[in-house]
Structures are given as C-alpha cells and as structure tokens.
Amino acid sequence: xxxxxxxxxxxxxxxxxxxxxxxxxxxxxxxxxxxxxxxxxxxxxxxxxxxxxxxxxxxxxxxxxxxxxxxxxxxxxxxxxxxxxxxxxxxxxxxxxxxxxxxxxxx
Amino acid sequence: xxxxxxxxxxxxxxxxxxxxxxxxxxxxxxxxxxxxxxxxxxxxxxxxxxxxxxxxxxxxxxxxxxxxxxxxxxxxxxxxxxxxxxxxxxxxxxxxxxxxxxxxxxxxxxxxxxxxx
Numbered sequence: 001x002x003x004x005x006x007x008x009x010x011x012x013x014x015x016x017x018x019x020x021x022x023x024x025x026x027x028x029x030x031x032x033x034x035x036x037x038x039x040x041x042x043x044x045x046x047x048x049x050x051x052x053x054x055x056x057x058x059x060x061x062x063x064x065x066x067x068x069x070x071x072x073x074x075x076x077x078x079x080x081x082x083x084x085x086x087x088x089x090x091x092x093x094x095x096x097x098x099x100x101x102x103x104x105x106x107x
Numbered sequence: 108x109x110x111x112x113x114x115x116x117x118x119x120x121x122x123x124x125x126x127x128x129x130x131x132x133x134x135x136x137x138x139x140x141x142x143x144x145x146x147x148x149x150x151x152x153x154x155x156x157x158x159x160x161x162x163x164x165x166x167x168x169x170x171x172x173x174x175x176x177x178x179x180x181x182x183x184x185x186x187x188x189x190x191x192x193x194x195x196x197x198x199x200x201x202x203x204x205x206x207x208x209x210x211x212x213x214x215x216x217x218x219x220x221x222x223x224x
Contacts, residue, residue, distance in 0.1 A: 034210055036152075043204055043214035044152065050210055087152055091210045094168050096142075096154040 002027045002090050006099025012107045019075035021086055021102045026069075029092035033071045035064055036087045048073070050091060080106060109133040109213040111205045116218035123195050127218055129188040129205030137161060137183035139208050143190045145201035146217075155203070156190065173199075195222045 003026040013019050023033065031051045036044035046055055048064045061076045075082055083106055088099040115127040127143070140163070143155040156179040159166045167179050178191040188205055202217040 036211075043217055044211075045214075046210070046212050049212065055212075089152075089211060094157065095170050096157075096209075096211070098152045098154070101151045 001095055002029060002093060002097050004088060004090055004097050004099045006088055006102060008102060009100065010103040010105070012105045013078050014107045015078055015080060017078050017107075019078050019082070019104060021073040021088070023066075023071045023073070023088035023099045024069055025071070025090055027093075028068050029090045031067050032090060032092035033064070033066060034089040034091055035062075035073045036089065037082075038085045038087065039083075044087060075104075078104075078106075109207065111207065111213060111215035113203065113205050113215045113218035116203065116220045118221045118223065119195050120224050121195060121197060121222055123222070124191070124193045125195065125220065126192070127190040127203055127205075127220070129215060131186045131188065131205075131207075134207070136186040141179075141181060141188045141208075142206045142211060143179060143188075144204045144206050144211065144214075145199075145220075146204070147198075147201045150201075153201075157209070158188070192220070195220075197222050 005024045007022050035048040037047050038044040047058050047062050052064045064073045086102045110132045112130045119125050140159045142157045145155050146152050155170050157168045158179045158181050176194045180189045200222050202219050204217045205215040207213040
C-alpha cells in the first residue's frame with residue numbers, strides 16, 4: 001500500500017499570497033497524483049488530475065508539479081473563495097490512498 | 108452533464124446491513140470503472156471499493172477495512188452502482204460517495220450512514 005504524507009495540516013494565508021501544499025508518497029507513483037478541493041457540506045472537487053493536468057473550468061491560479069514521490073500543489077494569489085480543505089490522492093495503485101488533508105484559512 | 112445521485116443511507120445498529128445505491132447519468136456508464144469513497148464526520152477521505160467495467164470482467168477491489176463485509180456491484184442496464192454493507196461497525200459511520208473512474212473525477216453529493224445502537 002502506498003502511504004501519502006500531506007503537509008501542512010493547516011494553513012492561514014492572506015489574500016493574494018501564494019499557497020503551497022506538499023504530498024510525499026512511500027512508493028514511486030510516476031505522475032499519478034490528483035488534487036481535490038472540498039468546501040463545507042460539499043463533495044470533493046477534482047482540480048488537478050494525473051500528469052499535473054488542470055481540469056476544465058478550474059482557474060489557472062491552481063497548479064501542481066512533481067513526479068515519483070514528491071508532489072507540490074500551488075495556489076497563486078489566494079482568493080477568499082479558496083478557503084477549503086485540500087486533499088491529494090495517488091491513483092497509481094490500489095488501494096487508492098489520500099493525503100490527510102490541509103485546511104486553508106484566511107489570515 | 109455527469110450526475111451521480113446516492114441513496115439508501117440511514118441509521119443502522121451494529122452488525123446490521125444496508126445497501127446503498129447510486130444512479131448515474133450524463134455519461135456512458137457501462138464503460139467506466141466506479142468507486143465508493145467514504146468520509147467519517149470531521150475526518151479525511153477513505154477509498155472503499157472499486158468495480159471495473161464489463162470489458163474488464165467486472166473485477167472488484169476493496170479496502171482491507173471493509174473486505175469480506177462489503178460488496179460492490181453494478182447494473183449497467185439501469186446505470187446503477189450499489190454497495191451492500193453487512194456486519195456494520197460503528198467505525199463505518201460516514202458519508203458515502205459514489206465516484207467515477209480510477210482518477211475519481213466526478214463525485215455524487217453523498218449519502219450518510221450512521222451505525223449506532
């Protein structure tokens with residue numbers, strides 16, 4: 001089983017700042033990392049899929065990078081609407097495993 | 108538009124059973140693998156089960172935490188996904204989401220299961 005270690009657990013950022021979240025996997029997963037945003041009372045929304053691919057309709061201020069075992073998710077110029085929980089997911093092998101989540105708040 | 112609508116959640120006593128359903132529309136259901144993912148109250152996300160398409164022999168896979176208790180199935184003629192849950196435990200209490208494909212691209216709104224005496 002691939003373990004996904006996500007950090008930090010929480011972030012408090014000012015509007016306009018750059019947000020960085022990291023996920024490290026215990027096995028090499030190529031670029032099979034996905035990133036989700038979840039707002040209270042809603043299901044997770046896929047923002048970035050395997051191969052660091054931005055999903056249609058997702059603002060370009062969201063991006064990701066990484067290959068192998070080290071992955072980074074970035075929000076350039078944070079907006080108030082970005083307040084949410086963020087999760088990474090490895091889809092290279094079963095069982096699918098998620099990071100523990102990052103709670104993003106406004107400073 | 109892809110839509111996934113879960114139903115069947117509720118309150119069940121420990122060791123009880125329940126069957127969740129998911130109605131899919133807006134895509135060619137029979138060509139996609141489907142999953143169940145759950146989220147305990149205030150906690151993170153946990154993948155539960157996956158079923159592949161007919162072309163992949165409807166192969167099924169389970170998280171260790173639910174193996175031998177849960178059964179995922181599908182009815183392609185009705186575009187329906189199911190999760191039969193037996194011998195339920197309090198730790199199965201969660202929101203259960205129906206999710207499309209290996210990369211978990213589209214999610215339903217979820218249905219809530221509470222296991223409590």
